[in-house]
Amino acid sequence: MKSNFQTLLTIKRLGINGEGIGYYKRKAVFVDGAIPEEEIICEFIKEEDNYIQGKVVKIKKPSKDRVEAPCPYFGRCGGCQLQHIKYESQLKFKREIIVHSLERYLTKYDQLNIDIKEMIGMDKPYYYRNKAQMPVANEGRNVVTGLYAANTNHLVYIDTCIIQNEFINNTLDIIKVLLPKHHIMAYNRKTRSGNLRYVSVRYMENTKECQVVLVLKDKHMTNISKLAEELMTKVKEVVSFYVNINPDISSHEIYGEEFIHIRGKKTIEALIKDIKFTISPHSFYQLNTKQTEVLYDVVKQLANLKKTDKVIDSYCGIGTISLFIARDVAEVRGVDITEQAIKDARNNASLNNITNAYFEAGHAETIIPKWIKEGFKPDCIIMDPPLTGIDDKLLSVLKRVKVKKLIYVSCNPSTLAKDLNELTKVYNIEVIQPVDMFPQTSHVECVTLMSRVKK
Incomplete structure (x- = not known):
C-alpha cells in the first residue's frame, strides 16, 4: 500500500x-x-x-x-471516546456492540432469540464519576494535572473534567495550589527531581465525604502532613488523607503496595440506597454512584429473589451486591480472592447489622464446590468479574453445579460473549439488560440472566 x-x-x-x-x-x-x-x-x-x-x-x-463535543480536550485526552455522538445514540450504539460481540463469539446466536433490552441511560450524563486519579507534571513553578492521550505516555493538561463530579474538580484545583506552596513537586523522569506522581480524589456525594491520596515515588514526605492539614481545613468534606508509595516508574499501575495514613479517618462512608459501606483507598467501588443503584436494582429484579433463596456472590469485593440483596434472601455468601476485600465485606455486614451474609477469601472455583459439599445449595449465583471475564476453572464449576439461575454482571461484551458460549451448554440466556455506567465513553456494562436447561 x-x-x-x-x-x-x-x-x-x-x-x-x-x-x-x-x-x-x-x-x-x-x-x-x-x-x-x-x-x-x-x-x-x-x-x-x-x-x-x-x-x-x-x-x-x-x-x-x-454533535459538537462539549469538552475542549476531547480527541486529545484519552478519557472519553463518544462525546461527539448524541447521548441517546451512544446508548443505541453500545447496545449494538453487545449484539456484534454475541454474533462473533456465541455459537448459534441467530437461533437463540436472546432478549437484549434497550440500554438504561442517565438523565444527566456528565459530572458522574466519583473518583479521579490524575497524573501530574510541573509547569514552571506550578503543578498541573491531566490524563494521558490514548495509547501514549503523553500527558494532556486538563483544568477540569466534565465527567468527574464537580466537587472533585474543585478539590483538585485547591490541591494544585497547595502543592507548590508546600514545596511538593511532580516527579520528572528526565531530571529525576520531584516526588509526586499522581493525585487521587474520591468523593461520595450521598455522604459528603472525600478521601485524598497522593502517590509518591518514595517516602520523602516533607510537608505532606502540613498540606493535608491545610487542605482539610479549607475543604471540610476531605475527611481522609493518605500517601501511597509507588517507586516503579515503568509500571502502568497507579498505586504501589504501601499506603500510609496521614490524617483524618482511615475510611470514608458510601451509601447504596440505605446500605452503608466503608471505603479505604485500595477498595474497588463502582465509579458511577447513581447508576450503581440502577445496576443493582436490575440484578435484584432479574434474579427475582425469594426470602427462602440461598445466593452466592462470586467476585464479591467489599460485599456491595451481597449486602444490597441480603435482606431479600435467606442467606448470601460472598467469595473473593482478595483478603482485604473480604475483611471489608465482613465489616460492612456488621456496619449494617446484616447477619445472613457470610464471606470467605479464596478462589471461587474451590470455595463454591466446598460450600455445596457442606450442604449449602445455592438457588442463584451472581458473578461480577473483571474485564478478563470468568476464570476457566470457575466456568467448569458453573457448568457442573447447574444452579437454577445465574446472574452475570459484565463490563466487557467480548469476554461476556465467550463465557456465554460455554455456559449455554448448560443454561439458557433469558435476557440481557445493558446499563450505561460510563456515559461519553466506550465502556459497556450489562446484566445477563441465565436459567438452567430443563431436561
Whole structure:
C-alpha cells in the first residue's frame, strides 16, 4: 500500500473501543472519531494482516448523530471516546456492540432469540464519576494535572473534567495550589527531581465525604502532613488523607503496595440506597454512584429473589451486591480472592447489622464446590468479574453445579460473549439488560440472566 494512501470510506458500525469501523477490500478499517453511516475521506496509517488503522481526513457526509463535543480536550485526552455522538445514540450504539460481540463469539446466536433490552441511560450524563486519579507534571513553578492521550505516555493538561463530579474538580484545583506552596513537586523522569506522581480524589456525594491520596515515588514526605492539614481545613468534606508509595516508574499501575495514613479517618462512608459501606483507598467501588443503584436494582429484579433463596456472590469485593440483596434472601455468601476485600465485606455486614451474609477469601472455583459439599445449595449465583471475564476453572464449576439461575454482571461484551458460549451448554440466556455506567465513553456494562436447561 502506498504511503499516505487515502480513500472514501463508509462507516458501518462502532467498535468496542469507540472507533468507527468501515471496510476496504473486505478488511476492517478502524477510524477514531468516525460515526456509523458517515462517509469520510480516510488516510491509512498502518496495515496489519487482518485490519487497517486509519484517520479522518475529511467528513464528506456527517452522521445525523454527530454533535459538537462539549469538552475542549476531547480527541486529545484519552478519557472519553463518544462525546461527539448524541447521548441517546451512544446508548443505541453500545447496545449494538453487545449484539456484534454475541454474533462473533456465541455459537448459534441467530437461533437463540436472546432478549437484549434497550440500554438504561442517565438523565444527566456528565459530572458522574466519583473518583479521579490524575497524573501530574510541573509547569514552571506550578503543578498541573491531566490524563494521558490514548495509547501514549503523553500527558494532556486538563483544568477540569466534565465527567468527574464537580466537587472533585474543585478539590483538585485547591490541591494544585497547595502543592507548590508546600514545596511538593511532580516527579520528572528526565531530571529525576520531584516526588509526586499522581493525585487521587474520591468523593461520595450521598455522604459528603472525600478521601485524598497522593502517590509518591518514595517516602520523602516533607510537608505532606502540613498540606493535608491545610487542605482539610479549607475543604471540610476531605475527611481522609493518605500517601501511597509507588517507586516503579515503568509500571502502568497507579498505586504501589504501601499506603500510609496521614490524617483524618482511615475510611470514608458510601451509601447504596440505605446500605452503608466503608471505603479505604485500595477498595474497588463502582465509579458511577447513581447508576450503581440502577445496576443493582436490575440484578435484584432479574434474579427475582425469594426470602427462602440461598445466593452466592462470586467476585464479591467489599460485599456491595451481597449486602444490597441480603435482606431479600435467606442467606448470601460472598467469595473473593482478595483478603482485604473480604475483611471489608465482613465489616460492612456488621456496619449494617446484616447477619445472613457470610464471606470467605479464596478462589471461587474451590470455595463454591466446598460450600455445596457442606450442604449449602445455592438457588442463584451472581458473578461480577473483571474485564478478563470468568476464570476457566470457575466456568467448569458453573457448568457442573447447574444452579437454577445465574446472574452475570459484565463490563466487557467480548469476554461476556465467550463465557456465554460455554455456559449455554448448560443454561439458557433469558435476557440481557445493558446499563450505561460510563456515559461519553466506550465502556459497556450489562446484566445477563441465565436459567438452567430443563431436561
